[in-house]
Amino acid sequence: MTTDRNPDPIVVTGMGAVSPLGVGVEINWARLTAGKSGIVRNTRFDVSNFGAKIAGLVPTTQTDPHGFDPLLAIDPKDIKKMDLFIQYGLVAAQEALKQSGWVADTPEKQAATATVIGTGVGGSPVMADAVETIIEKGPRRLSPFTVPAFLANLAAGWISIRHGFKGPIGAPVTACAASAQAIGDGMRLILTGEAEVAVVGGAEGSIDPISVGGFGAARALSTGFNDDPEAASRPFDRKRDGFVLAEGAAVLVIERLSHAVARGAKPLAILAGYGTSADAYHLTSGEPTGAGAQVAMRNALRMANVSPGEIDYINAHSTSTGIGDAAELAGIEAVFANRGQDLSISSTKSSTGHLMGAAGALESVFSILALRDGVVPPTRNLEDPDVGSRFDLVPKVANLKTLRHVLSNSFGFGGVNASLVFSAV
DSSP: OOOSSOSSOEEEEEEEEEETTEESHHHHHHHHHTTOOOEEEOOSSOOTTOSOOEEEOOOBTTTOTTOBOGGGTSOGGGGGGSOHHHHHHHHHHHHHHHHHTOOOOSHHHHHTEEEEEEOSSOSHHHHHHHHHHHHHHOGGGSOTTHHHHHOTTHHHHHHHHHHTOOSOEEOOOOGGGHHHHHHHHHHHHHHTTSOSEEEEEEEEOOOSHHHHHHHHHTTOBOOTTTTOGGGSOOTTBTTOOSBOBBOEEEEEEEEEHHHHHHTTOOOOEEEEEEEEEEOOSOSSSOOTTOHHHHHHHHHHHHHHTOOGGGOOEEEOOOOSOHHHHHHHHHHHHHHTTTOSTTSEEEOTHHHHOBOGGGHHHHHHHHHHHHHHHTEEOOBTTOSSBSSOTTSBOOBSSOEEOOOSEEEEEEEETTTEEEEEEEEOO
16 A cells, blocks of 8 residues: 555554543544534633633543543552643553554564653643642642643653653643644654654643633633533634633554554554744734744645645634634635635534644544545534635534545644644555
């Protein structure tokens, strides 16, 4: 099996997902394409004094048969040693590795496996609890696991330890582009020969007073739909009033096609291209014309040897903020200047909320599933678009469509841009 563009491309052989839509890739996809929402009232802590009272919470097994159970991948004695983002990452990684069939059971395989798991924030819930403990009880009451529980690189660290991966390890902390860059970093490690297999993705668990309060102070969060949580995330829609903070993790296993075939693994999709850039414009707002986003998209297309006319679907970063949605669409309009309704664009954050550092990896999973099934997931709550109307924004209902190449965008605070191209095998 080869492609007409690259005789030995990098392919995805495993995927795992933990999100507000549930635990497991297939339940996430089924609920997403059915137009379900994972956004609920925030019960993680007392939100009485907070403007935003909703969030994309990962369900538990107490409320959902497809909810989160850390014991799926974690020894009970280790749970207290790690923040939620690490727990989510371990469960997603286990699912991805099981599907791929990759087991590093020799020193050679261990050395050949890279682990790159990004996060936007790391363990801010543990940090918040630690501050409260110091104030109320004093520093001597802190757990000795406090620091390793919140360090941003510890999702990657725990995954590598749990599975014995001794190759390169990394943890991009590039805000909401972190897991897209983790995928790109893993791709580069394989291209340079530093790894044969890379376990890549992102994890986030920051539904806590610091994050909700901080984003609320910046007036970035939706507050107008507290009584109707499922209607709150509205990318491209005139009624949007901010993004919905969410949590979860997604992990991919990637390797050369020849490596996958030799060990009998099934390729799910080709990871064909990656591009990244900096806006060098503003701490939190994207450049209005999407100039930096254009660079990332063009670089990803160039690496994939795919023209703008060949992209069938874009999983947009759009988070449900007016400035961000408009800037991304401006960038897309520039790169895809000759396209119209034949180009489908949707934002799956309308169903999941914004997983920040894990968003790019989860949306990569959705992009791959779109290729697999020929289904474009919908933009939920899109009733009155104010931007991008020349494109097919897939309002409310999933579309059937033959897909060959898809683009997934991720952008973050600090002006970081990352784009990935996935192609059908």
